[in-house]
Amino acid sequence: MSRTAQRHLLTIDDLGVEGVQRILRLTDSFVEVSERRIPKVPVLRGRTVAWLFYEDSTRTRLSFETAAKRLSADSMNFSVGSSAVNKGESLRDTVQTIEAMGVDAIVVRHKSAGAPKQITQWLDASVINAGDGWHAHPTQALLDCYTLRARLGGIDGRRIAIVGDIKHSRVARSNIAAFTALGAEVVLVAPPTLLPPSLVPFDVTVSHSIDEVIGEVDVVYLLRMQLERMHEALVPSLREYTATYGLTAARARRLGPDTVVMHPGPMNRGVEVAADVPQMPNAVVTDQVRNGVAVRMAVLFDLLATEADPVFGDDGEETDA
């Protein structure tokens, strides 16, 4: 029997406030496991997770792989670049081939919004969205909420500025959903060309001046210019963008001592963020990456562990629940 009714993780909205809070609570336990001498527990022994990354990834993929290993799950490595996808195999045939070999979950990253949801129609396995087009990246939002909660003690009532290329950002969409669900006020800071065509679905305010907001927010969340998704020139030049919207060294000096600086990576130092800013004590970029592993352990556990599974033995020793 499944621990929760949830079978897939596709968006933050599907998870709901309670689901987000459940994952954040579970993450506390997996942070503790990750700090052990042997950071491994047997809770997903015998389960298999497959990776299906149709888009490049460093952090998300490595952190899902590490999370699965720490839970003792087996994983099926699949590299789109060297697979039969290059011979014209469809997404449906690919996932059904993987499922036929026996998997409990498929972690998917795809350039098309909605691909993970489509896959749920074809399989019995759990599907986890590791980023679909501009649409959603729920585990990034969960790790950001966890990191912020750890740094600020809570998210409710905080003011968070998300700065940059919001139009093309699945991270922004999932973070708006998660931050507002947890009671934060979100302000989007971007030129009009880098905002989504409609802001109606979002409970946010907008500013076109980073200088007006940086002194007044608790968090500055920076986004990369996602040039690979742009089909036209949306800013006059990257230099101009840095001058008007970048977190330059001069702007960083104007941040309050407790204002948190975040970035999901990959960073383009010198464009949206000055080279030295990610090393400032205010910046939590490394914490985001570290917490990403524990958050993904929590997500895999939440979807795949059953009531009968043993929980959290010390140093990998199995305990009876």
Ligand code: NCD
């Ligand atoms: C992001 C992504 O792929 O959506 N990166 C990540 O997962 N940490 C952000 C980006 O590509 O800019």
